Amino acid sequence: MSVGQDREELSGRGGTDRCAVSEPGDLDRPGMPSGADAWDAPSGEWLAAAPGPNPLVATSAEAGAIAGTEAEAGPAADALPAPADPEPGKRRVPGPHSRRGAVDPVKTLLHRHRELCERAVDPLEIAAGLEAHGLTDRTAARFRHRDVFSLAEELYARVPRDGDPRQEPEPLPAPRVRTGWVLLTVLPGALGAATVTALRLTDGHTRLLVALGGVLGAALATRAALRHGPLADRSGTPSWRTASAARAWTLWLLGYALLGDGLLHAVLTGGPDTAPTGTPDGPWPTATAPVLALLLACAPAAWCAHLLTAGARRRLAGSRGLEDFSSAAKPLLLGTFALFLGALTTLLLLCGTTLREPVPYPRSVALGALLLLARLLTVHRHRHAPVLALGAAAAVEAAALALPTAARLPGCAFLATPVETLVNAGGPAAVPALACGTAALALLLHAVRALTQASAHAPAGAPE
Incomplete structure (x- = not known):
């Protein structure tokens, strides 16, 4: 092949290449960078000559809008999970959520x-x-x-209210004193006093029938007093298990207050050999004065609960913050509790003087405090803690009776050592005093936190 032919072939190829490059779609024109490379001079020329809104300006506007949205969303935007960081080398593509409006x-x-x-x-x-x-x-x-x-x-x-103009809220109505619940709270004490008087005037089988009738009547009267008035639970029907457990533990504690000290003394001395006779000086003595004082204390308990509810609602209406209400409710709760303890102590003194019986004040006051705090918490929508406290106190009393009995088995004498040590130090009444006092103290600490909240004093029927 000659040199001339080679030149012609080369010129033909060059012409073809030049034609291919001269196509408009393949020109190396300045344009928007498609990767993560920096802007060059041709791209800047294309940006100046491109029609429509400036992409840099639009990008800045979008960034400002997003920043404004986040500022308006406030804490709600902080609660949203942060998007995951993109993989290295990949562009972050703005999603649809980046242009949402402000979150309220x-x-x-x-x-x-x-x-x-x-x-x-x-x-x-x-x-x-x-x-x-x-x-x-x-x-x-x-x-x-x-x-x-x-x-x-x-x-x-x-909240939309059918287009009616919103009126200024009225303060919560104070609970009223009704004759019905006042009489019902006096009824348990009246039946208890009548039963104790009848027991002093009878003996034998008649005394047993009087005792059974008096216990049944006092139980029904107490149940009626707890279903009406300030001591009634209007926050809803509790579960059957919770209500049954609370009722069972309360009956045990009251029964132990009547017969427990005498039974524990008999167990520690090798008995009991006979059934209780219902007298304080028998082989199995019964403590009627503390139980009668507790029945009479139903009326002061109802009045204290009424004062607590009325005072809490007044303070709730005048408070402008949760801390203000809590600070005002704590003295009210503690003052009401102290008022009940004073009334119970006075009743114990009167009953002991009238019946001429020794009264174990620490044990009786601790039991009364435990029962009052348990009822106040139950009325104000706190049912779990009272059941636990009542059950713990009842379990300690039951263990105090069971351990000396189990110590009679060969090789188990050590089981009675804790109970004997406690009884030798403070008498049989030290066991219920320790059990009920510890449970009452725990409930008091819980009540100071729970009953000083605004939610505990919301009107009945308010959704929780």
């Missing part, structure tokens, strides 16, 4: 507690319900409110 955290809270807000008759019910769900003043600050009461007022205002 109060609206989300309203949707979550819609039933509570719709059924509430004033903001106080909403505040109590929110506190029952664990919201505090610090949590309310995340919703741009200084406290839970302020947040409850906004939730109450946002």
